[in-house]
Amino acid sequence: MASTGRLGFRLSRQVTSTISPPIPRAYKWAGSFMSSPTRPLLDMSQGVPGIAPPQSLLDGLSKASKSPSACGYCPATGEVSLRVALTGEMKGVYGQYADISVDDIALTAGCNMAFVATVMSLADAGDEIILPVPWYFNHQMTLNMLGIKTVPLTTTAQDGFLPSPELAATLITPKTRAIALVTPNNPTGAVYPPSLIAAFASFAKTYNIALIVDETYRDFIIPGPPHALFSPLSASPNSLIENHPTQPWSWRENFIHLFSFSKSYCIPGHRLGAIVASPTFLSEVTTVLDCLQICPPRPIQIALTPLLHTFRPFILEHAKSIERRHSLFRTLLPSRWKIGAQGGFYAFVKHPFKGVNATEVSRRLAMEAGVITLPAEFFCQERMVARGDVGSLVATEIDADPDEDDMWIRFSVANVDDTQVQKVCERLAESEESFGWKLVSIPKGIEADKQLNK
Numbered sequence: 533m534a535s536t537g538r539l540g541f542r543l544s545r546q547v548t549s550t551i552s553p554p555i556p557r558a559y560k561w562a563g564s565f566m567s568s569p570t571r572p573l574l575d576m577s578q579g580v581p582g583i584a585p586p587q588s589l590l591d592g593l594s595k596a597s598k599s600p601s602a603c604g605y606c607p608a609t610g611e612v613s614l615r616v617a618l619t620g621e622m623k624g625v626y627g628q629y630a631d632i633s634v635d636d637i638a639l640t641a642g643c644n645m646a647f648v649a650t651v652m653s654l655a656d657a658g659d660e661i662i663l664p665v666p667w668y669f670n671h672q673m674t675l676n677m678l679g680i681k682t683v684p685l686t687t688t689a690q691d692g693f694l695p696s697p698e699l700a701a702t703l704i705t706p707k708t709r710a711i712a713l714v715t716p717n718n719p720t721g722a723v724y725p726p727s728l729i730a731a732f733a734s735f736a737k738t739y740n741i742a743l744i745v746d747e748t749y750r751d752f753i754i755p756g757p758p759h760a761l762f763s764p765l766s767a768s769p770n771s772l773i774e775n776h777p778t779q780p781w782s783w784r785e786n787f788i789h790l791f792s793f794s795k796s797y798c799i800p801g802h803r804l805g806a807i808v809a810s811p812t813f814l815s816e817v818t819t820v821l822d823c824l825q826i827c828p829p830r831p832i833q834i835a836l837t838p839l840l841h842t843f844r845p846f847i848l849e850h851a852k853s854i855e856r857r858h859s860l861f862r863t864l865l866p867s868r869w870k871i872g873a874q875g876g877f878y879a880f881v882k883h884p885f886k887g888v889n890a891t892e893v894s895r896r897l898a899m900e901a902g903v904i905t906l907p908a909e910f911f912c913q914e915r916m917v918a919r920g921d922v923g924s925l926v927a928t929e930i931d932a933d934p935d936e937d938d939m940w941i942r943f944s945v946a947n948v949d950d951t952q953v954q955k956v957c958e959r960l961a962e963s964e965e966s967f968g969w970k971l972v973s974i975p976k977g978i979e980a981d982k983q984l985n986k
């Protein structure tokens with residue numbers, strides 16, 4: 533076993549003050565569950581697709597990886613042919629008149645890389661970026677490592693975990709550089725309506741900041757399109773026309789769209805993402821990407837290019853199957869467990885145990901019931917007390933009702949099948965008795981509603 537001894541040099545303070553990746557902590561809990569063929573471990577923690585991509589892509593990949601020409605570098609912002617193909621795809625998603633051209637696109641080694649390159653290009657250490665809470669933990673971790681301050685924007689279950697532009701306005705300071713949204717959201721699953729996204733675009737324009745929208749799960753919104761920000765002037769959202777009558781919306785001035793190929797195309801291991809933004813911004817991003825990735829992985833780009841336009845039926849079928857699984861989960865979930873929001877790959881669920889925080893519930897679910905989930909606390913932690921002990925993470929004091937906040941758990945419906953969803957729900961019901969904790973009462977009318985849903 534590798535030694536974990538002393539180091540003869542100092543570590544980066546920015547890194548040591550950043551939380552360790554939280555998912556291994558949930559897996560560590562699951563390590564003590566006695567799994568058996570009749571009672572297997574059930575993993576609802578991972579936001580990864582549960583299916584493989586179509587055979588045509590696997591064949592294309594094996595051909596591309598054998599080709600000597602795929603061994604070299606390509607441009608820092610990716611193969612032009614795939615960028616052209618992506619503009620066509622985006623017109624399919626956002627509307628035929630979406631104003632997107634090949635020069636607006638940079639391909640990256642995944643969407644996380646897209647976020648890092650974006651924030652490095654627009655903010656310096658000491659600057660501030662607003663993130664709705666709960667956040668996608670890699671966003672906050674990235675900001676922390678870069679010395680950029682994360683400014684938390686509280687969201688509540690009452691509001692369906694939708695962020696408020698009015699509240700965001702109270703957080704603006706001279707150091708604010710951007711607000712970064714994720715829709716459909718990770719971890720809450722909340723899908724932000726086009727009107728809310730337009731209101732945030734107006735907000736970004738008013739305060740001269742960037743609106744970053746991570747749309748990793750956009751293809752799982754049925755029906756689309758997710759928003760109208762790429763529309764030409766004549767079709768601009770109303771709030772943008774009304775709030776900015778003299779300077780109409782021109783998306784390249786404020787909007788930065790981030791995308792991941794991981795979920796829609798079921799290729800998380802091949803590392804492909806995209807930044808869609810003004811070419812002026814992308815020329816700075818190119819400097820960053822040249823250092824971070826030199827270029828995105830080539831075989832996957834070469835394999836995807838001729839196939840990209842053929843994927844829509846596959847993506848739609850996948851989205852429909854995830855939607856059906858969401859609905860099954862909603863139907864089978866025991867009545868005391870309450871769904872706060874649901875969409876993309878995730879359901880955000882309030883557990884029924886009185887006075888117990890979600891981390892403790894997730895821990896016992898993994899260790900005793902063999903159900904792996906992620907508690908809300910993993911999506912609002914800001915720092916660690918002691919390095920090396922992943923158990924000593926602390927949550928930042930976030931300005932919200934602690935009782936309500938502490939009870940939410942993220943379930944991913946993407947990587948499980950229908951039978952597993954059923955088993956998870958059975959084990960949640962068992963846990964109500966076996967954990968021996970006091971339970972909230974079943975809200976009136978819920979049982980009747982459930983019967984109707986069935």
Ligand SMILES: Cc1ncc(COP(=O)(O)O)c(C=O)c1O
Pocket residue numbers: 579641642643644645668714718746748791792793794800804805
């Ligand atoms: C919101 C969000 N952004 C980015 C990513 C990472 O995407 P990629 O695999 O393209 O880096 C994830 C993965 O779970 C995610 O949930």
